[in-house]
Amino acid sequence: MSSITPFHIAIPVHNLEDCRTFYRDVLNCTEGRSSDHWVDFNLFGHQLVIHYKPKSTEDIHTNPVDGKNVPVPHYGVVLPWDDFQIFSKELKAKGIHFIIEPYVRFEGEVGEQATMFFLDPAGNALEFKAFKDMGQLFAK
Numbered sequence: 001m002s003s004i005t006p007f008h009i010a011i012p013v014h015n016l017e018d019c020r021t022f023y024r025d026v027l028n029c030t031e032g033r034s035s036d037h038w039v040d041f042n043l044f045g046h047q048l049v050i051h052y053k054p055k056s057t058e059d060i061h062t063n064p065v066d067g068k069n070v071p072v073p074h075y076g077v078v079l080p081w082d083d084f085q086i087f088s089k090e091l092k093a094k095g096i097h098f099i100i101e102p103y104v105r106f107e108g109e110v111g112e113q114a115t116m117f118f119l120d121p122a123g124n125a126l127e128f129k130a131f132k133d134m135g136q137l138f139a140k
Contacts, residue, residue: 084130
């Protein structure tokens with residue numbers, strides 16, 4: 001894999017201050033530029049922007065994966081294996097309610113990975129994952 005460049009993602013939030021606190025204090029993201037309608041964050045080296053949008057009444061859609069209901073859409077970061085383990089323990093200690101608790105998929109197989117899902121205060125679904133062998137990120 002060649003060097004990876006940062007991605008940029010902008011997501012809607014109906015509660016800018018609650019989400020600002022969540023990304024800064026729970027996920028430990030460094031805050032960048034901001035206005036009264038949006039805030040930039042450094043999410044593990046990537047640019048995440050939360051934008052105010054009035055609350056939607058849409059329910060979360062899910063698809064079945066490994067017998068679990070995976071929320072769609074979702075976003076997140078692929079972390080190094082050891083960082084994932086530390087991060088998941090920190091989230092548990094902070095009382096995060098997981099939609100899908102941290103677990104290992106494809107154990108002992110191609111693409112072995114750890115994953116976890118949870119929501120931000122605006123209901124946006126996040127997935128963080130890690131591969132035992134990062135070279136298998138796109139393996140079939």
